[in-house]
Amino acid sequence: MKSFKYADEKISEKEILIAVPSMVIGVGILSMPKDLASVTIAADGWVPLLIGGLIVVLITWMVAKFASGFANQTFLTYASSITTKPVAIVLTFLFAVLFLLITAFQVRQIADISKQYLFDRTPLEVISLAFLLVVLYAVSGSRAGLFRLNVMFLPIILFIALSVFVFNLGWFDLGNLLPVFKTGFNDYVKGLNTIVTSYLGFSILWFYIALVDKPEKAPKMAALGMCIPVVLYIMLFILCIGVFGREVTANLLYPTVELAKVVDIPGGFLERFESIFFVIWIMAIFNTASMALDVAVLAINSIFKNMKKVKILFILAPVVYIISMFPQEIVEVNSFGAVMSKSMLFYSVFVLVLLFVIAKVRGVKRDE
Amino acid sequence: MNNRLLILLCCMIFLLSGCWDETDIEERGFVIGTAIDLAEDEDVKDNPMLKMTNQFVVPAGIGLPTGAGSEQEAFTNLSATGESFFEIIRTMSTTVGRAPYFEHLKLIVVSADVARQPDLFGGIMDLFLRDPEMRREIRVIISEEEAQSILEIKPETENLPIMYITNVMENTSKSAGLIEPVRMGEIHEYLLESQNYVIPKVSSSDDKVFFNGGAVFNGDSNRVVGLINGEEAAGLNFVKGKSIGGYIKIEVDNKLMVYELKKLKSNIEINTEDPDNITIDITIDTEGNIAEMFGQRSLLDKDYLSEIEQKINEKIERIANNTIQKAQEDIKLDFFGFSEILKRKHYDTWNEIKENWDQGDNIFANSTIKVKADAIVRTTGATDRVKDQGSE
Numbered sequence: 001m002k003s004f005k006y007a008d009e010k011i012s013e014k015e016i017l018i019a020v021p022s023m024v025i026g027v028g029i030l031s032m033p034k035d036l037a038s039v040t041i042a043a044d045g046w047v048p049l050l051i052g053g054l055i056v057v058l059i060t061w062m063v064a065k066f067a068s069g070f071a072n073q074t075f076l077t078y079a080s081s082i083t084t085k086p087v088a089i090v091l092t093f094l095f096a097v098l099f100l101l102i103t104a105f106q107v108r109q110i111a112d113i114s115k116q117y118l119f120d121r122t123p124l125e126v127i128s129l130a131f132l133l134v135v136l137y138a139v140s141g142s143r144a145g146l147f148r149l150n151v152m153f154l155p156i157i158l159f160i161a162l163s164v165f166v167f168n169l170g171w172f173d174l175g176n177l178l179p180v181f182k183t184g185f186n187d188y189v190k191g192l193n194t195i196v197t198s199y200l201g202f203s204i205l206w207f208y209i210a211l212v213d214k215p216e217k218a219p220k221m222a223a224l225g226m227c228i229p230v231v232l233y234i235m236l237f238i239l240c241i242g243v244f245g246r247e248v249t250a251n252l253l254y255p256t257v258e259l260a261k262v263v264d265i266p267g268g269f270l271e272r273f274e275s276i277f278f279v280i281w282i283m284a285i286f287n288t289a290s291m292a293l294d295v296a297v298l299a300i301n302s303i304f305k306n307m308k309k310v311k312i313l314f315i316l317a318p319v320v321y322i323i324s325m326f327p328q329e330i331v332e333v334n335s336f337g338a339v340m341s342k343s344m345l346f347y348s349v350f351v352l353v354l355l356f357v358i359a360k361v362r363g364v365k366r367d368e
Numbered sequence: 369m370n371n372r373l374l375i376l377l378c379c380m381i382f383l384l385s386g387c388w389d390e391t392d393i394e395e396r397g398f399v400i401g402t403a404i405d406l407a408e409d410e411d412v413k414d415n416p417m418l419k420m421t422n423q424f425v426v427p428a429g430i431g432l433p434t435g436a437g438s439e440q441e442a443f444t445n446l447s448a449t450g451e452s453f454f455e456i457i458r459t460m461s462t463t464v465g466r467a468p469y470f471e472h473l474k475l476i477v478v479s480a481d482v483a484r485q486p487d488l489f490g491g492i493m494d495l496f497l498r499d500p501e502m503r504r505e506i507r508v509i510i511s512e513e514e515a516q517s518i519l520e521i522k523p524e525t526e527n528l529p530i531m532y533i534t535n536v537m538e539n540t541s542k543s544a545g546l547i548e549p550v551r552m553g554e555i556h557e558y559l560l561e562s563q564n565y566v567i568p569k570v571s572s573s574d575d576k577v578f579f580n581g582g583a584v585f586n587g588d589s590n591r592v593v594g595l596i597n598g599e600e601a602a603g604l605n606f607v608k609g610k611s612i613g614g615y616i617k618i619e620v621d622n623k624l625m626v627y628e629l630k631k632l633k634s635n636i637e638i639n640t641e642d643p644d645n646i647t648i649d650i651t652i653d654t655e656g657n658i659a660e661m662f663g664q665r666s667l668l669d670k671d672y673l674s675e676i677e678q679k680i681n682e683k684i685e686r687i688a689n690n691t692i693q694k695a696q697e698d699i700k701l702d703f704f705g706f707s708e709i710l711k712r713k714h715y716d717t718w719n720e721i722k723e724n725w726d727q728g729d730n731i732f733a734n735s736t737i738k739v740k741a742d743a744i745v746r747t748t749g750a751t752d753r754v755k756d757q758g759s760e
Contacts, residue, residue: 042712117500122388178712244553247560262504262553 011208013217015147019291020060020202020225021232022150025157026288027109028198029233030254030281031334033240035194038250039187043177043241046234048191052199053230057223060202063352064222067206068215075206076302082359089303091351095206096299098347099292100316101340102200104323106289107132108333110282111324113254118278128324131282131289136317138290139297140310143211146294153283160280161232164256165239167263167273172242197341198233201288202226203348207295253330293320397466398425400443401530403477403515404492406485407449416485418492420456421447421516422468423530442527445519453495470501475530476508476552477570479515480583483592490559490590497556504553507537509570510583510592521575533577537568543614545598547582547605562587564703564726566604569595584703588727594699596691603691606652606684607704607739609634615659618679623663627680630746631655636709640717646735648706652684657747664755667748677743684741692737702732 011019036045070078075095079088111128119127138146183191205222212218240255243262249255260277297312304312327333358364399422407417424444446464450456461467476496483489496502511518523532537549547568558565566582581597582604596604602614609632616627637649658667658676665672695703707725710718726732 041715119389126388175708175712179715182715245557245561248553248557251556251560258504 010213011144011147011211012213013221015151016208016212016218017221017225018150018154019147019204019208020222021228022154022287023201023204023291024199024226024229025232026106026285028200029236030113030256032195032198032233033237033249033255034252036191036237037241037246039190039194041182042179042246043238044181044183045191045237048188049195049234049237050230052192052195053233056199056202057226057230059349060205060226061219061223063202063348064205064209064219066352066356067209068218071215072210074210074302075299079355082355082362082364092299092303094347095203096296098340098344099296099299100320101323102292102344103289103296104320105337105340106285106292107320108324108327109337110285112330112333113257114278114282117257117274125325129321132317132321135286135290135293136313139294140313143294146290150287153287157280157284160277161236164260164263164277165235168239168243168259171262172239174242176242176245177238196345197337199229200341200344203344204291204295207298395466396469397464398472399423399468399470400425400472400528401475401477401519402473403519404482405479405515406481415451416488417449417451418453418482419447419449419516420453421445421519422460423519424466425528443529445516447516470499471503473502473506474534476506477511477515477518478508480510480512480592483510483583486589486591488591489585493555493559496552502552504551506552507534507549508552508555508567510567511570513571518570518572518577521572521577523575536577537579545581545602545614546579547601548610558587559590563705563708564701566596566703584699584701586701593701596694599687600691600694603687604704606632606688607634607650607691609652616680616683618683620676620679621663621665623661625658625663625676626660627656627743627745628659629654629656636706638706638709638714640710640714643717643721646731648735648737650688650737650739652688652739652741654684654741654743655746658745658749664753666753668752673745677745680743681741684743685739688739692739696733700726700730700733702726706732
């Protein structure tokens with residue numbers, strides 16, 4: 001088989017605007033309202049969502065700003081010029097590992113959720129394998145093609161999220177949002193802690209900024225892109241509280257999926273709205289998983305320059321599959337996700353601080 | 369090369385054509401209604417034995433709208449007993465050719481006997497909330513008699529009893545004494561929030577169902593602690609501002625007059641300044657028109673209209689006070705949702721008194737509740753007078 005080659009592997013800054021929310025919106029939102037509602041009172045969870053969101057937007061902007069200072073250089077190149085080559089290789093490799101874990105986590109989560117709601121008797125292993133194969137197919141193709149898929153899917157995803165919102169307004173009970181601001185400070189911090197998983201994904205910028213045509217516009221676009229999930233999350237969270245009330249939201253495993261199940265379009269011609277919601281949401285998770293895997297491949301490819309991309313993929317795919325099958329039950333999957341996303345966040349911030357400080361100390365020039 | 373590709377493609381047909389979760393629609397037994405009773409031989413085991421009756425749709429019996437053709441009934445009811453519903457459903461699958469399929473379940477009828485058992489109602493609802501096949505729009509009603517008998521009525525207008533019952537239930541807006549149908553999702557909320565709640569009550573006779581009043585549940589033990597009748601339910605609806613489109617019968621000059629409610633709004637203000645004596649002010653604003661009258665006086669008289677409005681107000685206040693009295697003195701439970709308002713608007717006070725609200729010291733029973741109604745008669749219908757005035 002011949003694979004089709006696009007003219008260039010460059011992406012525009014608008015595609016960064018799309019790629020960031022596509023990466024961030026994934027499985028996190030399906031369970032996020034539950035975790036957040038269980039530590040806050042009434043609808044107060046929007047406060048940590050907003051604060052966490054602003055922090056993440058800021059970090060996104062900083063990462064993009066820093067990376068765009070090294071136009072057309074891969075992470076490995078500029079990291080080695082700032083620190084040393086061996087350190088840079090270790091840093092890159094750790095990123096690759098973390099992104100592989102993200103892929104594995106997404107694959108596992110989507111398999112769990114679709115088994116629960118769609119395929120009752122299909123074994124988990126088969127669902128994950130089928131999903132992973134599709135992801136592999138996407139990643140083995142052109143990188144620019146992946147970005148084009150994002151551009152295609154994101155509007156559909158946002159549209160379906162919006163329709164969930166609109167069709168649920170009929171059940172919305174404003175009284176459920178009261179009382180306001182009764183959550184203690186510690187609980188807000190706990191809330192912040194739980195939403196880290198959902199805001200994950202800006203780390204792709206470390207690697208993708210190198211592909212951007214005009215990197216100087218990228219930071220603004222990346223930060224703008226990050227605002228999309230922040231707004232979406234706050235909307236969906238408040239909707240969950242309004243429709244279910246805090247207690248129920250805190251006890252439903254996937255409140256967002258239940259929201260889609262509640263949708264009852266008048267006229268009865270569309271009774272099973274959640275099936276459409278699922279199809280679309282699997283597209284969102286597909287975007288996340290394929291980009292995470294692609295970044296992992298990109299990172300490893302920058303270490304082993306002579307290896308072919310497809311070959312790396314063939315080595316990584318079984319690893320991802322095995323990791324995704326490793327946790328036994330839902331509690332293990334959740335704690336795996338929590339540990340993975342926190343390490344990703346802290347690692348990204350750590351790398352940012354490390355590179356920034358060393359670059360300042362050693363006076364490495366960034367081309368502004 | 370091309371040949372090899374062709375062989376590969378042919379092999380893929382075998383791999384890709386399967387569907388793991390395939391179930392033919394003919395193999396599914398669509399359950400549209402469920403009734404839950406206590407089984408008779410309940411003392412055999414430690415856990416209460418439950419009887420579940422499922423109403424299956426028989427597609428062949430639905431037939432054509434003309435009613436011609438099939439003699440077969442459109443439904444069958446199947447019962448099985450056991451300690452857990454999952455067990456019962458599994459047993460049922462082994463005895464019926466079609467495995468019960470619950471995605472189209474519309475209604476659950478729970479017998480009051482079951483609901484009176486301590487701590488059982490929550491357990492009963494568990495499966496219907498936990499199973500992803502269930503939907504949160506399932507309606508729940510309480511039956512005073514055996515729940516199974518509700519599913520066995522043979523309605524004249526519909527093929528399926530469940531469809532008939534749900535249609536009747538949708539007509540709650542026609543009478544003030546009917547409680548809004550309760551959805552499974554709301555029950556989940558009630559179960560989790562330890563708030564008291566009222567579920568509509570149904571009874572049947574001569575192949576007809578009647579909704580009349582409701583069963584009051586204690587939010588902590590989740591069991592029925594009292595029943596309210598139609599008029600008390602009307603009072604509850606007035607306080608909660610929920611009845612849209614009921615009617616009120618009043619007597620003006622010893623003649624009957626019917627006021628049709630078009631709009632109802634209630635405003636509840638709770639004053640918590642003195643936690644020992646909480647005062648609750650309820651204002652009920654109604655809007656409506658004269659639907660029927662047996663008297664002859666002209667209605668197009670401002671004074672006379674205010675007199676009528678005054679009578680309506682008295683009636684609404686009496687109905688509402690009656691229900692409040694029952695709640696405070698008889699059932700001793702706040703099923704109006706005042707606790708929810710306290711929690712939302714007076715969160716700090718609520719935290720102090722929540723242990724003693726309608727249990728312990730029972731602040732609720734000792735609080736002062738004032739009802740004030742404000743009715744407006746918008747129009748008098750198409751005509752002013754229908755009958756001649758002169759006879760008097």
